[in-house]
Every structure is written in structure tokens, then in C-alpha cells.
Amino acid sequence: MAFDPSPVREQFPILSQKVNGRPLVYLDNAATTQKPLSVLDTSRRYYEELNANIHRGAHHLARAATEAHEAARETIARHLNAADPAEVIFTAGTTDSINLVASILTISGRIATGDEILISALEHHSNIVPWQMLCERTGAMLKVIPCHDDGTLDQEAFKTLLTDRTKVTAFNWISNAFGTVNPVREMIDAAKAASSLVVIDAAQAAPHLAIDVQALGADFLALSGHKVYAPTGVGILWGKREVLDSLPPWRGGGEMIKEVTFAKTTYNDLPFKYEAGTPNIEGAIALAAAFDFMNGIGLETIHEHENRLIRKAAEGLASIQGVRLYGPDDRAGALSFGIEGVHHYDLGTLIDQMGVAVRTGHHCCQPLMARFGVTGTTRASFAVYNTDDEVETLVSSVDRALSMLR
Known part of the structure; x- marks a missing residue:
């Protein structure tokens, strides 16, 4: 049975807010995670x-x-x-x-x-x-x-x-x-x-x-x-x-x-x-x-939940024409992608208007970006409080943003 993050989300007051009139989808966890009430x-x-x-x-x-x-x-x-x-x-x-x-x-x-x-x-x-x-x-x-x-x-x-x-x-x-x-x-x-x-x-x-x-x-x-x-x-x-x-x-x-x-x-x-x-x-x-x-949640439970979400996100994004995923299929925590002809900053700005928070840029890894011939990527990163619905919102927001940019 899949882990239900709903009770966990209730411990994170910041996640209940709206951004640009839309529910916040926070997928910038590799940069910093939100804090539960206990902390x-x-x-x-x-x-x-x-x-x-x-x-x-x-x-x-x-x-x-x-x-x-x-x-x-x-x-x-x-x-x-x-x-x-x-x-x-x-x-x-x-x-x-x-x-x-x-x-x-x-x-x-x-x-x-x-x-x-x-x-x-x-x-x-x-x-x-x-x-x-x-x-x-x-x-x-x-x-x-x-x-x-x-x-x-x-x-x-x-x-x-x-x-x-x-x-x-x-x-x-x-x-x-x-x-x-x-x-x-x-x-x-x-x-x-x-x-x-x-x-x-x-x-x-x-x-x-x-x-x-x-x-x-x-x-x-x-x-x-x-x-x-x-x-x-x-x-x-x-x-x-x-x-x-x-x-x-x-x-x-x-x-x-x-x-x-x-x-x-x-x-x-x-x-x-x-x-x-x-x-x-x-x-x-x-x-x-x-x-x-x-x-209290269990590290194995957290790992399995996040891995399931990242696989779902990878499958969804890979189905969008022009999207390139970086890194191996068995990645953990972070999912980096690029889109031919679209600057990562433009994409990040557009999906932010839809309430989706991701990281854009070189991620303090400029030599790695140079190795792959890019200035940066768009990165979605996951935590225990993220949900299947948020993954679907990420994918649909990227798809919608591309239709606006092309």
C-alpha cells in the first residue's frame, strides 16, 4: 500500500498557502526543505x-x-x-x-x-x-x-x-x-x-x-x-x-x-x-x-515514497516532446531536465505563475553543466510531503508552459 503523505502535510503550515492564486506545489527540496511543526x-x-x-x-x-x-x-x-x-x-x-x-x-x-x-x-x-x-x-x-x-x-x-x-x-x-x-x-x-x-x-x-x-x-x-x-x-x-x-x-x-x-x-x-x-x-x-x-515516519518509508514520485515525474516529463532528462533512471531526490529551444529560467518563471516551485540554473555545478553542454537545467526535487497530485501538476504545468513558449 502506497504511503499517504496527507497527515504529514498537515505538519507543514507553509504548504497550505497559495501562489498566484494556485495551491503551492513545492518541488525545490534539494535546495531547502520546509519545516514541520515539531521542529x-x-x-x-x-x-x-x-x-x-x-x-x-x-x-x-x-x-x-x-x-x-x-x-x-x-x-x-x-x-x-x-x-x-x-x-x-x-x-x-x-x-x-x-x-x-x-x-x-x-x-x-x-x-x-x-x-x-x-x-x-x-x-x-x-x-x-x-x-x-x-x-x-x-x-x-x-x-x-x-x-x-x-x-x-x-x-x-x-x-x-x-x-x-x-x-x-x-x-x-x-x-x-x-x-x-x-x-x-x-x-x-x-x-x-x-x-x-x-x-x-x-x-x-x-x-x-x-x-x-x-x-x-x-x-x-x-x-x-x-x-x-x-x-x-x-x-x-x-x-x-x-x-x-x-x-x-x-x-x-x-x-x-x-x-x-x-x-x-x-x-x-x-x-x-x-x-x-x-x-x-x-x-x-x-x-x-x-x-x-x-x-518517526521511517527512513525506508520516506525513500520508497520519494522514489515512486520521482519515477512518476520522470515518466510524465519524458512523454512531453522535446524534454531531455539528465541522470540515470535510478536517480534519487532530484530530477533535472531540459527542453530544446527553451531557457530553463523562462520555464521556471512560467510554471511558478502556476504555483509550481522548482529550481533553475546550474545548481552550483557549473563544471557538470559544461560537461553536458548546457548553462543549466530545470530541477524538480522531492520530499516526504509531496504527492501524486503535485507530480501531475508539475507535468501539466510544464506541458502548458511549453505550449505558451513555442
Whole structure:
């Protein structure tokens, strides 16, 4: 029996509004998801009942806020099956997490001239630019795993590119542009066999799949709260404790220290070594509430529902003359398409007038767009609250927009 998202939709007040006189069809979830009442209430309750700075206060509110913040870390560690909650570092999101890793590797001295950083052709700019910056500062070389015409990575080329000079291998689990699901476990095993550190961008995987960091075997994994029904400005860097312990801190300031004198500073233990300054306390607590919301529905249920919708959308759009779908048939989360002779921005603007919210542009994947000879695509992306009716509205709106543009 198919999952009924109607009770779930009732938990998302924003979805009940109208756009240009039509019911909102929100299909921009790969950019950011909407927030359920349980997350909104958690954020409000924090500011109404707990608001205080954490870890350093002796008064009641400070203790209560600290307990809630650290309980959130434990909840997230369980969700990721981390071996130790101290492996969960709160950040501002995936971009911040990857920059943290690239920066501490730069200053650690582990990367030198002639070393290689291996990324993939499917990467978001946030998993390209930090590594380019690392290469500029260390003399390392950036290498790229190419992709096939169906949007999947060339695994044979990947294995060839792995050498004893490969110090870091960084790639996404699911492509934000094409919805390609990479064989992460096999790729991690191959990279580890080459003695490379492995960094996984799980920003798009976290909303759709269960994550077991111990089973994966990567060294680092990054995700963003706003992709998983939590607020913006909060995310996670998970890292193996032995790897994080061996690396230097990044930002200096409060909380990341044990003792400061003008002569020398001794640094704090994990996770605080990488959490300088006052964190996004409310965001961390709300992120844990978002994972509770997802687990209350069931990650397998969410995955099956979204996969059914994306297959239906792909079939409907493919039936429209001139539509080209990008990515493999077994895509997840995001469905990118283009239409011959129609600019993606024009299409997105027209269907917005019909109440349908999609993303247009290069999706922060300009090298990938160049590989396929386009400036951008139109992307519909799905969440647990989307419905069959919304998929049908998407398809009919695209068809109607094309009749207006041709």
C-alpha cells in the first residue's frame, strides 16, 4: 500500500498557502526543505524556555541549554550510528564542514607538492572550491573522476586515478544536480585501499537514505540541517575520532581551549576543539528534532515514497516532446531536465505563475553543466510531503508552459 503523505502535510503550515492564486506545489527540496511543526515548536521552545549560552554558565538556564544541546549531539550520533558522540561536530552546514576539513588538512602539513586530491565530475561547488584552495596553498594537484553520458561516474577511470599520491578522495553520495546515487561503499573501500582519506558530501543523501557511518568506513561525512527539515545555518561534520584527534584545530576562540596564556594555548578535546565560539544552539537542538521527525515516519518509508514520485515525474516529463532528462533512471531526490529551444529560467518563471516551485540554473555545478553542454537545467526535487497530485501538476504545468513558449 502506497504511503499517504496527507497527515504529514498537515505538519507543514507553509504548504497550505497559495501562489498566484494556485495551491503551492513545492518541488525545490534539494535546495531547502520546509519545516514541520515539531521542529518549529522546538526552535520556539528553546527561545522561550532555555535561551542561554552553553557550557560555561553555572545558572539554571545555562545548564538546561547545555543539556539540551549535548542531548541533541547524542541523538544525531545515534541517527548516524557514530561510535562516539564526540565525533559529531556542529557546523553551519555542508559547505562549512568541507571547508573545515580542507583547512585543517592544509595547516596540518599532511598535504604537500605533488600529492593529489581526487574529486568527481558530479560535485557541488562546495566540494570543488575548498579543494582547489587547498591545492593552491600546498602545491597538490586536483584530479577529477569523469562521468558517463547517463550521469554516472566512470568507475574504471576512478580506480585508475587512485594512486599512492592520492591523499584525499572527496565525492557526493547523491548528486544535487542529477540525482545520481553513487556506489559510496565500493568507492570508499577502493580509496581506503589506496590509503586515501575519504570525505563524503551527504547533503543530498541525508534526507532520503539511512546513514551508518561505521558501516561506510569513510573518514569524514558532511550534511546540512536545512536539507533534512531543520533550520538553515546548522549542519554536521562527522569524523573518525582518531583522525580528528590527529589534526590541528581550525578556528581559535572560546570553548575550543583548555587553557590560554599569552605564551601558549592548550586545545580542548573533541568535539569542542572544532567548535570555537557560541554555536547555533537552537539550530543543533532543532536538527535533532528533525531527525526524530524523519525516524518517526521511517527512513525506508520516506525513500520508497520519494522514489515512486520521482519515477512518476520522470515518466510524465519524458512523454512531453522535446524534454531531455539528465541522470540515470535510478536517480534519487532530484530530477533535472531540459527542453530544446527553451531557457530553463523562462520555464521556471512560467510554471511558478502556476504555483509550481522548482529550481533553475546550474545548481552550483557549473563544471557538470559544461560537461553536458548546457548553462543549466530545470530541477524538480522531492520530499516526504509531496504527492501524486503535485507530480501531475508539475507535468501539466510544464506541458502548458511549453505550449505558451513555442
